[in-house]
Amino acid sequence: MKMTSQKMKSILADRLSDSNFTITYNREQDSMRIEWKSTKQGVTIKLPSIIGKYNEHGEAAIDDLVNHISESMRIMNQSYQLNGMEKHIYPVIRATSFPTETKAGAKLVYKEHTAETRVFYALDLGKSYRLIDKEMLEQEGWNQKRMDEVxxxxxxxxxxxxxLDTVADNDFYFFAKQDGYDASRILNEALLEEMKANSKGDLTIAVPHQDVLIVADIQNKTGYDILAQMTMKFFAEGRIPITSLPFIYEEKKLTPIFILAKNKPEK
Structure with a gap:
């Protein structure tokens, strides 16, 4: 039976039913919003994306989503501290379109990274993490410089x-530990410098979604075409998409590149 937005909405509303939640549907955006009644904090789900994953992975896609949302909602309704939790603070990469404040109006701590990406900060809670906001920072007596250093x-x-996969004489390195910080490894300058020193061609880097970092040693024109297709595929499948544009890494700088079919990219 073909899955529709109406059916998916009904399934998710049933699976996520809770007297403390408000669940609404936005017909124009074809999305669902699950919120805590008390704080208005919550999660927005784009139904077409979920249907696409359901068509590919079946019921497992719904189970994964429900678990993810349930854990996210639980975290939102608790208070946390930074002092004493220094070893559990990590940077996370997000697209520049990612909201810089929560639905409840809390301003998130972030810094600029590239034209395509920003760096936010997360308190790791085991199964998931909570993005750190400015109020939390101030209450703990921290500043952003300290946050970034930690x-x-x-x-x-x-x-x-x-x-490592080698395709048409191009080497593709996939970092996918599934620890929530795969894309964040793009911020590890020592790692990138080591990869650059060992590369034979152009070193390119992609963060299509949160749970993968692709480093590619591109040695011919075909490699760029493969990288473009690969990055777009991962971008479309990711739970938290970041950017479909890869970067070229030169002189410790990341520059987004547009890859034209059959051609080396223009910066």
Whole structure:
């Protein structure tokens, strides 16, 4: 039976039913919003995206989404502190279109990164994490410089295991630990410099969604076409998409690139 937005809406409303939640549907945007009645904090779901994942993965896609939303809602309704939790603070990469404040009006702590990305900060809570807002920072007596230093230090402590695929003489390195910080590894300058030193061609980097970092050693024109297709595919499938544009890494700088079919990209 074909899945429709109406059916998916009904399934999710039933699975996420809670007397403390308000669930609304936006017909124009074809989206659902689940909120805490008390704080108005919540999660917005784009139904077409969920239907696409359901068509590919079946009931497992719905189970995964429900678990993710339930955990996110639980975290929103609790208070947390930074002091004593320094080892659990990490940077996370988001698209520049990602909201800089919550629905409840809390201003998130962030810094600019590239024309396509921003860096936010998260308090790791095990199964998930909470983005850190300015009020939380001020209450704990922290400033953003300290936050950035602590998060960057913790990022460098993460393992950098990868899977290597060589396609048409181009090397593609996939970092996908599924720890919530795969894309964040783009901020590990030591890692990028090591990859650059060992590259034979142009070193390119992609963060199509939160749960993958792709580093590619591009050695011919075909490699750019493969990278473009790969990045777009991952971008479309990711739970938290970031950007479909890869970057070229030169002189410790990341520059977004537009890849034209059969051609090396223009910066």
């Amino acid at each position: 998060a960057t230090f913790n990022l460098r402590s993460l393992a950098n295991d990868y899977k």
